[in-house]
Amino acid sequence: xxxxxxxxxxxxxxxxxxxxxxxxxxxxxxxxxxxxxxxxxxxxxxxxxxxxxxxxxxxxxxxxxxxxxxxxxxxxxxxxxxxxxxxxxxxxxxxxxxxxxxxxxxxxxxxxxxxxxxxxxxxxxxxxxxxxxxxxxxxxxxxxxxxxxxxxxxxxxxxxxxxxxxxxxxxxxxxxxxxxxxxxxxxxxxxxxxxxxxxxxxxxxxxxxxxxxxxxxxxxxxxxxxxxxxxxxxxxxxxxxxxxxxxxxxxxxxxxxxxxxxxxxxxxxxxxxxxxxxxxxxxxxxxxxxxxxxxxxxxxxxxxxxxxxxxxxxxxxxxxxxxxxxxxxxxxxxxxxxxxxxxxxxx
Numbered sequence: 216x217x218x219x220x221x222x223x224x225x226x227x228x229x230x231x232x233x234x235x236x237x238x239x240x241x242x243x244x245x246x247x248x249x250x251x252x253x254x255x256x257x258x259x260x261x262x263x264x265x266x267x268x269x270x271x272x273x274x275x276x277x278x279x280x281x282x283x284x285x286x287x288x289x290x291x292x293x294x295x296x297x298x299x300x301x302x303x304x305x306x307x308x309x310x311x312x313x314x315x316x317x318x319x320x321x322x323x324x325x326x327x328x329x330x331x332x333x334x335x336x337x338x339x340x341x342x343x344x345x346x347x348x349x350x351x352x353x354x355x356x357x358x359x360x361x362x363x364x365x366x367x368x369x370x371x372x373x374x375x376x377x378x379x380x381x382x383x384x385x386x387x388x389x390x391x392x393x394x395x396x397x398x399x400x401x402x403x404x405x406x407x408x409x410x411x412x413x414x415x416x417x418x419x420x421x422x423x424x425x426x427x428x429x430x431x432x433x434x435x436x437x438x439x440x441x442x443x444x445x446x447x448x449x450x451x452x453x454x455x456x457x458x459x460x461x462x463x464x465x466x467x468x469x470x471x472x473x474x475x476x477x478x479x480x481x482x483x484x485x486x487x488x489x490x491x492x493x494x495x496x497x498x499x500x501x502x503x504x505x506x507x508x509x510x511x512x513x514x515x516x517x518x519x520x521x522x523x524x525x526x527x528x529x530x531x532x533x534x535x536x537x538x539x540x541x542x543x544x545x546x547x548x549x550x551x552x553x554x555x556x557x558x559x560x561x562x
Contacts, residue, residue, distance in 0.1 A: 251503070254349040258384075258441070258501075258508050259516045261345055265385060265439055266514035268314035270426070278425040279438075280310040282389055282418030283467045285397055288329035290371040298404040301397075302369045305330040306472035307387050307418055308346055309338070309465055315345050330465050331372040338465055340381050346464055348384035350502040353444035354462075357381050361456025367468075383464035385510075386442050386474040386497075390416025391556040393475050393497070395544040397421065409545050415560045417512070418473055426512055430562045433513035437558045440509040440519070441501040442474055446483045450492040461496035470496035476559040478533045480507055480521040490533035498533070525555035 273279055286302040309330065312321035320341055325334045340357055347354045357379040360368075368374060394413045397420055398404045406414075406421060417424050417438040429436045442462070450457035461470040469475070470493050478498040479485055486494070499519075501507040506520045527536040527550060534540070538549045552560075 251350065255503055255508070258348040258350060258503070261348065262385065262439060262508055262510040262516045263514065264315050264345060265308075265311060266510050266516070268311040269438065269512075270514060271314045272311060273426050276423075278423035279417060280307045281421055281423045281467075282307060282387055282416075282473050283397075283420045283469075285421070286329050286369060288327075288332065288369070288371055290328075298398045299400050302329070302331075302367075303466060303468040303471075306383075306463075306465055306467040308383055308385070308472050309467075317343070317345070329369060329372060331368045331374065333373040335465075336374075340379060341464075342381040343383075343464065346383040346385055348441055348443075348501065348508075351384055351441075351443045351445070353448055354382045354384050356444075358459040360459045363456055364459045367460075367466075379459070380463040380465060382444065382462040383472055384441050384443070384501075385439055386472050386499075387418035387439055388416045388437055388559045389418055389469065389473050389475050390414065390559050390561075391476045391552060392546055392549075393469055393477060393544075394546070395420065407543060409543060413545050415562075416475075417559075417561055424561055428561055429512050431560070434511055434515065435558065436512040436561055437476075437509050438512050440474070440499045441503075441507045442496065442498070443500045443502050445502070446495040446500055447492060449483070449488065450495075453488065454492075457492045460492060469493070473497065474499055476525075476556050477535065478528055479525040479555065480519065480523065482533060484521070486528070486530055486533050489531045494533040519555075523555045524553040526550045526553050 269279055284304040286300040286304045320338060323337045325332065328334050342355060342357065360378045365378060392413045392415060394410050396406045396410050396414050398406060426433060444462060447461055448458045463471045467473065474497045478494060480499045482495060482498045482500065499507050506518055508516055509519045510516050528534060529536055535550050539547050541547060
């Protein structure tokens, strides 16, 4: 008996396609979730490497690098030291390069000149995966600087108008309070005691902090965490050029490689855009759902939930409610510090 040829009917084909679509729909979130887990693990590993680098640096020099360093390039200085220079120089991440298997890049820097100098252009656009969270796709971008960004660069740099800098996801903690601890002739080249009293984090102006000074214990002291670029990019719609203003890996400025716990984690869920691009750039945030990865001084990396207890902030300014910043940059009428603020204190 000769059998006839069989074929799918249109209805059967549609059923097969529908079942396949359902299966793909079910599998897609699982695949995406698995990819995010992998990206999260890579981010944790990056922070662990920074933790190892920080301990090696501390062992060699007796302290962590300072957070913000005043420009010491004598072409820009009116003195024989850096007292009075308003520009910020290299970042703590730049100091860590020899300890994350990037000694050649570190050695390519002319350390007698400012980090923004044209002689140091090799490191300006060095996009380093060790300093970039793979969950944040925008961190790999390095847009050309707007006029606002160019104003942050010393004239002595000799850079032209087409300038861009690689970005970093990871930032050192200055503590809860942004206070200006720079020396100047106005304060006889000494940091005022009132400013020193409110410089509370692991990375601060001028002075370096050692692990031995962290009296709370290394496992209770947060020194590094993440900052994402989606929030910074939001301001591009308001003022074009804002997205190029912050996050520079080479620069040791607030909003570049230093952040504060003044605002809650992932502040965009609570603050209005009126708080300004800088406030978002210098606050902890990430593309990991619900919080950030964080490096503690003992080298451990933990996930901190964005709902961790934090002091109340004004939703427009991002500042602590009822607090005021005085002309010398110190703060008054501060609320009681909560868990989020306390873990960024070194004592």
